[in-house]
Amino acid sequence: MNPDITRERQNASFDVEKLTYILDGGPEKTKRRRQIEALVFSDPDFHEDDPNFLSRSERYDQAVRKSAQMVLKLREYGIADPEEIYYYKSMVRGNQQEPFGLHVVMFIPSLRRLCDPQQAKKWLPLAESFQVLGTYAQTEMGHGTHLRGLETTATYDPATQEFVLNSPTVSSIKWWPGGLGKTSNHAIVLAQLYSLGNCHGLHAFIVPIRDMKTHEPLPGIVVGDIGPKFGFNEVDNGFLKLENVRIPRENMMMKYSKVEPDGTYVKPPSSKLTYGTMVFVRSMIVGESARTLSKSCTIAIRYSAVRHQSEIRPGEPEPQILDYQTQQYKLFPLLSMAYAFTFVGQYMTEIYHRISEDISQGDFNQLPELHALSAGLKAFTTWETNSAIEVCRMSCGGHGYSRSSALPDIYVEFTPTCTYEGENTVMMLQTARYLVKSYRQAEKGQQLSGIVSYLNESQNRRVQPQAVASRRPLVDINDLSSLVQVYQQRAATLVEMAAKSIQQELQRRKSQEDAWNNSAIDLVRASDAHCHYVVVKVFNDKLKGVGDTAIHSVLSTLALLYAMHGITKNSGDFLQTGLVSVPQVLQISVRIKELLSQLRPNVVALVDAFDIHDKKLNSVLGRYDGNVYENMFEWARRSPLNAAEVHESFQKYLKPLRSKL
C-alpha cells in the first residue's frame, strides 16, 4: 500500500463503509453487489488482457466470447433480477460495451411489446434460446431523431402474401444499430408500410438477415460493420441495405396494427405512445452518468494523492498534487457533482417506479412530467459528465493520456450517451416545451403541481429582470435551502424569459414554429437552469435523510460546494436576475476556497466510498493500493509493440534510408 494513500485514509472524518451503504441503498444491497462482483472477478473464464492491446477484430471476438459465457453463467447462477443482471453484466464489461446489448435491451422487449400472441409464441423461445439473435434497426444513414423521415419501405404483395423490403436510397440504409454488423441473424426493421397503393406510416417487421445455420447474409441483404468509431470497439454497429427482400406477411409485428392477407390495412386501436421504454432508458442513463463520474473522480483523486510534483515551498519535498488549489478546484466540484448525480439517479429510479405503478393502474397524469424530467436530466447529467471526465483525465497530466489510466476508455464509451437515446439539445428542447407549457398554464391561473410547481410563484412575483436587479437579495449564501430557492428562482426567471422571447417573436408576425426556433437558445438555457435546480434540490432533500453526523457533515460540505460552484460558474445568470448581489458572488468565491480546504482530508475516503472494484476500474492510476508506477511499467511491457525488441520497420525502412542518404 502506498504510504500517501494510507495516510489519506487515516485522516478521514467518517466511516467509509456506512457511506457506501447510503450510496448502494442499504447494507444488504452492498453485500449482494459484492457477491456478484466476486462471482465475476474470481471467474477464470472472464480473465483477459487489456482490450487496448488487441485489434478491433480480436476485441470483438473476445467480447462475443464473454457475452456468450455471460448468458450461460447467469442461468447457471440463477440470477434473474433485472438490477442484478445489470450489475453482473456491468462487471463483466468493465469499461467496454458488449455486442449482445440490443438483443436483450431492445429485440426481446420489442418482441414482447409488438408481437401478437401467435407471433410471440413463435419468436420468443427462439430469441431466448439465442437461435435467433436480433437487433433493432431504426436509425438510417440520413435519418435519426425524426422518425417520420425514415425512408425504408415495406410493400405488401397480396399475390404471394409477402412484404417486399427495400432501401430505396443510400441515405435509407439502416446505420448504427448495435450487433447488426456481424452478430445478429434477425433484425426488427422499422419501415414505411405500403399496401394497396397507400402509405400507412412506420411499422415494425421481423426480418431474417443471416442464414440460421451458416450465418451467411441472405439473398438481397447487404449487411456489415459500419467501421471503427470513437470507442465501442466491442460492438459491431452495423449497416443493412435491403434489396427486394421478401418476408412472409406474418413477420409484420401485428399486436396493434395489421395487414390482412388481401392487403387491407387495419389501424391500431389507439396510438398510445411508447414513451415507457425511452423514459426508462433515459432514467438509467442518469444513473450511468453518476457511476461514470464516480469512476473518473476515483481515478483522478487517488492519483492526485499519490503523485508528487513541483514545489509549493522552496526546499521542501515535492507536495502531493492534491495540495494545489488549482487541482482541488478542478476535482472537488466534480466529486460533489458525482455525489449529486448519484442521488439524482436514485431519485429518477424512484420516480420511474412510482409513475410506472400509476401507469400500470391506468393513471397517465404524471407521464409528461416524468418524460420532461428524464429527457432534461439525461441531457444535463451526460453533458456535465462528458466534460468532467476530460477534466479528470487532464488533471492527471501526461499519464491521463495513457490507456492504462482507463480515462480515455471511460470517455469514449460514455460520450455517446450525449447523442443516443435522444440527442441532448433535442432533449433539452423537449423539457423546455413542458416548462413553457406549464408556465402558460400557470399564467392562465391553473395551479401546477409536482416539480414545476415553482412556476406558480413566478406568476405572483412577475419577474422583470431589470427591476429585480435593484432589489436587495435576501439569500443566505451559507444556507443550502436558501441556495435551493435561488436556483429555483433562476429557473423560474429563465423559463419566463424564454416564454417571453417566443411571445415577442410571435408579435413580430413569426409563425409559432419560427418563434420557437428563434427562441431555442433561451429555451435550452431555461431547461438547463431547471435541471440544475432539480439536482441541487434533490441533494438537499437527500441530506435530510442522513442520520450519521459525520457523514451528514461531509455530505453537507459537498452539497454546499456543488451549489456554490454552480453559482460562480453561472454568476451572470444570478447577478442578472438580481438573485445574488455582487458582494455575495465575491463571498461565494472565498467560501469555495474554504470548502476546498475543508474537504481536502476527506476526498480519498469520499471516492473510496463509491467502492468501485479495482478490476472494474481497470486503471493503473486509480488503483486502491496507490502503487501506480510499478504497475504502469508492468502494463507497458505487456504492450504488443514490445513483443519483439526490434520492430520489423527497422529492416524495412530505417536501414534502407541510411544507405540512400
Next chain:
Amino acid sequence: MNPDITRERQNASFDVEKLTYILDGGPEKTKRRRQIEALVFSDPDFHEDDPNFLSRSERYDQAVRKSAQMVLKLREYGIADPEEIYYYKSMVRGNQQEPFGLHVVMFIPSLRRLCDPQQAKKWLPLAESFQVLGTYAQTEMGHGTHLRGLETTATYDPATQEFVLNSPTVSSIKWWPGGLGKTSNHAIVLAQLYSLGNCHGLHAFIVPIRDMKTHEPLPGIVVGDIGPKFGFNEVDNGFLKLENVRIPRENMMMKYSKVEPDGTYVKPPSSKLTYGTMVFVRSMIVGESARTLSKSCTIAIRYSAVRHQSEIRPGEPEPQILDYQTQQYKLFPLLSMAYAFTFVGQYMTEIYHRISEDISQGDFNQLPELHALSAGLKAFTTWETNSAIEVCRMSCGGHGYSRSSALPDIYVEFTPTCTYEGENTVMMLQTARYLVKSYRQAEKGQQLSGIVSYLNESQNRRVQPQAVASRRPLVDINDLSSLVQVYQQRAATLVEMAAKSIQQELQRRKSQEDAWNNSAIDLVRASDAHCHYVVVKVFNDKLKGVGDTAIHSVLSTLALLYAMHGITKNSGDFLQTGLVSVPQVLQISVRIKELLSQLRPNVVALVDAFDIHDKKLNSVLGRYDGNVYENMFEWARRSPLNAAEVHESFQKYLKPLRSKL
C-alpha cells in the same frame, strides 16, 4: 456536387479566394502552399488506407515508412525553408503524428545547442544522415514539469573516464519521449550529474541505446513502447531504464558546462535560460490550435449544410440542420474563434520573429513578455480548441462518432497540446506571475509598456468591484473597439483582484508561497481574462488592415460575435465589475441572435476560405463536394471487420452457445 452545398456557395457575399490569401499571408503563400500540397497528394508513395483500419503495429509501420520517404523527398525536391518543411510534413501526416518528430524538432536542435564544436562535428553528420536517430529523454515516470525533481543519475568514474547512468527507482524511468520506444538508437538523456561525490544538477548526455547495426537494445538498456494512448498511435512514445550504462566522458554535452578527465566539474559561464525553444514551440501551438479548430469547423459546418433533420414547420421538407438556431449557436461562435485564433497565431509568429531579432542583437528586454504571452496563449487557445472540437463532433450527431468523420482523430491528436510543452494550468500561472509582477511595478509608479501597459491605467482607476458595480457603464456594445476596452478593463480588474488576494493572504501571516497557492484560482482567472483580451484586441487590429469591403464586413461580424459571445459566456465577470449593465447583457443576447442570422449565408464560404484539402481533412462529413452518404457507405465497406462475411466468432461462440441452451 451536393446541391445544398452548391447553393450555400452561391449565396456567399464575398470572394473566398481573396479571404484565403489573407489567411495565408498573401497570394504567393497560397500558391506555394498549394504547390506543396500537390507534391504530396499526387505522390503514389503516400497513398494509404485509413490508419483507423490498421492495428497499432501496422500504423507504426506505415508511419515509419512515410517518415523515411519524406526525408528522401524533401531532399529530392530541395525543400529547406522551415515553414515549407513544416507544411510538407503536415500534409504527409494528415490527422496523425509521425515517429521521427523528436529527431528533427528536439534531437538535432539540441545537438546544435549543447554540443561543443568537437562534439558537433562528430554527432551532427551522423544525425543528419539518419545513422544516428535520436530523441530527447527528459520526462520520467514520476516527474514532469519540475526538472529539479528528475532522479536519473550520471555518475562520473575517473578511472575509466566514463559516466555511469542509472535509473535508481521505478519513478525515475524515462517515460513519454516520442520515438524512444522503437525508432531511436540514441537519446539525449537528462540526468543529475555526480562527480567526485558532489551533485551538480541536471545535465544532458548523449546515450546510445540500440546497436547501430542490429538495432538491438545495448547492455543495461531496458527500452520499449509505453503502450497504447489516447491518440498518437503512430508514435512510439517510449520508456528507458538505465542499469549501470557506461558512456564515454565525451558524451556529456559540453558546450556550457564540463567535467574534466579527473572529474573536476566546470560550471557554465552563465545560466542563461533556454527560454527560446520553449517559446518557439508554444507559439507554434497557438497556430496549431487555429488550424485544428478550422478543420473541425469545416467538417461540422459543411455537414450541417448537407444534413437534413426533423422539421421546423410541419409538412415542409426536413430543413438543413444549419437552420436550427441551436446549431448556429453551437458552431458560429466557434467559427469566429477559428478566425480569431488564426490571427492570433499570425500575431504570435510575428512577435516571435521580432523579439528573436532583438535577442540575437543582445536585447533580452522583451523576452519575459514574450514568454508570458506564449505560455498564456498556448493554454488559452488549446483549452478553448479542445472543448470546441468536441462541440463540433457532437454537433454532427451520431456520424460524428464514426472515425470516418475524422473528428475523433482530430480530438485525440490535438488534446495532448493541453499538457505537453507546459501543462496549461502551470502555463496560466506563469503568465499570472508576469501579470502580477507588472501590476506591482505599476503600483510602484513604474510605467509599463507592451501588452500589459493597460495595467498602468488600472492604477489610476483604482478599481473597487463594489463601487464599480454602481457606476454607469459607457460601453457601446455594438462597437468592437469599445468591447476591446471592456475586455481590457475586465483583465485589469481580475489581475488586481488576484494581486489583492495574495496580499490578503500575506496579511494573514501566510508565507509568500502559500499566499500564491491560496490565490491560484484567481490567478488563473486573471490570466484567462488577459489572454481573452489579447485575442479580441488582435482580431480588432487585424480588421484595420483588411481593405476588401465585403471581406471586412463579414470579418467584422465574426469579430463582433466572438467578442459578444465571450461576454455572455462570462457575463458574471462583466456584471460583477460593473463594466456592462444588466440591460446590456440582455441586448447582447438579442444581438448575438441577429449576428447568427447575418452570418448564416456566409458560413460555408467562411470555412471554404480555410482551403483545407480534402485529403488533409480526410473526413467523409467534411468533404468539399458534400457527398457524404455514398462515401460513408464505401468507407464502411472497406472496414477490416467486413473482410469476411461471417466472423470467426460465430463458429467459436455463437453456434456452441445455442447447443448449450
